[in-house]
Amino acid sequence: METTDQSPDLLVEWPDPTICVLRLNRPERYNALSRALVDRLREVVAGLAGSAARAVVLAGTGRGFCAGADLKERRGMSVDEKYAHNRAISSLADELAALPLPTIAAINGSAFGGGCELALACDIRFAADSASIGLTEARLGAMPGAGGSQRLPRLIGSARALEMMFSGEPITAGQAASWGLVNTLVQSDELDEYALAFARRVASRSRRTSALLKNAVYAGLDRSLGDGLELERIAIVEVLASDDYREGLAAFAEQRPPKFD
Numbered sequence: 001m002e003t004t005d006q007s008p009d010l011l012v013e014w015p016d017p018t019i020c021v022l023r024l025n026r027p028e029r030y031n032a033l034s035r036a037l038v039d040r041l042r043e044v045v046a047g048l049a050g051s052a053a054r055a056v057v058l059a060g061t062g063r064g065f066c067a068g069a070d071l072k073e074r075r076g077m078s079v080d081e082k083y084a085h086n087r088a089i090s091s092l093a094d095e096l097a098a099l100p101l102p103t104i105a106a107i108n109g110s111a112f113g114g115g116c117e118l119a120l121a122c123d124i125r126f127a128a129d130s131a132s133i134g135l136t137e138a139r140l141g142a143m144p145g146a147g148g149s150q151r152l153p154r155l156i157g158s159a160r161a162l163e164m165m166f167s168g169e170p171i172t173a174g175q176a177a178s179w180g181l182v183n184t185l186v187q188s189d190e191l192d193e194y195a196l197a198f199a200r201r202v203a204s205r206s207r208r209t210s211a212l213l214k215n216a217v218y219a220g221l222d223r224s225l226g227d228g229l230e231l232e233r234i235a236i237v238e239v240l241a242s243d244d245y246r247e248g249l250a251a252f253a254e255q256r257p258p259k260f261d
Contacts, residue, residue: 010037024058064109065107067113068116069113093118097122100211101211103122104199105125107125109128112136125181132171137168160179208242243261247260
């Protein structure tokens with residue numbers, strides 16, 4: 001495995017030339033989002049669209065996935081600095097969500113506040129069966145400010161989302177799975193390999209078609225069914241004329257795995 005980032009708070013790993021793992025590395029702080037870590041994450045995410053990556057995995061070291069904003073650091077900030085920190089985390093979530101690549105959150109432990117919001121910004125969420133997940137801002141007199149109030153209701157419905165946000169209490173991984181907040185539960189010691197196995201499968205597909213599919217799904221959610229179907233038709237025109245589809249048809253006929261550009 002190649003590690004290309006020397007920042008102590010963020011490990012950028014390439015277990016495969018087409019798979020990038022962004023591993024938060026502040027285990028003593030449950031991978032809380034300091035200003036420096038958020039800035040570095042945004043810098044790396046900005047370069048992924050132009051890289052060889054076909055899938056991205058967001059993970060954490062230690063017992064936590066991400067505890068959200070670094071509250072010890074934030075306590076000493078001015079109001080303007082607190083707002084800037086919040087906007088930076090929100091922008092990171094938006095930039096992660098906008099990547100034209102499949103993104104996977106591997107939730108190994110607690111995912112609270114902004115950490116939960118980063119997971120919500122990913123396309124797929126796998127969780128260790130011992131993990132806990134929550135938008136816990138209410139316990140501090142705050143509310144989600146990095147997309148949680150919008151992404152969570154779209155995922156699990158407004159009533160369950162408000163239950164989580166009003167109470168500020170985390171839920172178990174099992175509860176999260178039953179509500180559709182996470183896709184699959186995995187034993188803790190198997191989570192990394194499970195997420196990487198899925199990433200390898202996704203990375204073997206057409207990168208361009210994955211991007212078109214992702215756009216059609218998310219853009220369609222904000223439109224009527226008819227308008228969404230038109231988005232699909234537009235995407236299909238491009239897909240059917242693509243080199244990747246020609247390669248897929250040839251590979252099928254020749255009974256071999258396709259080799260997409």
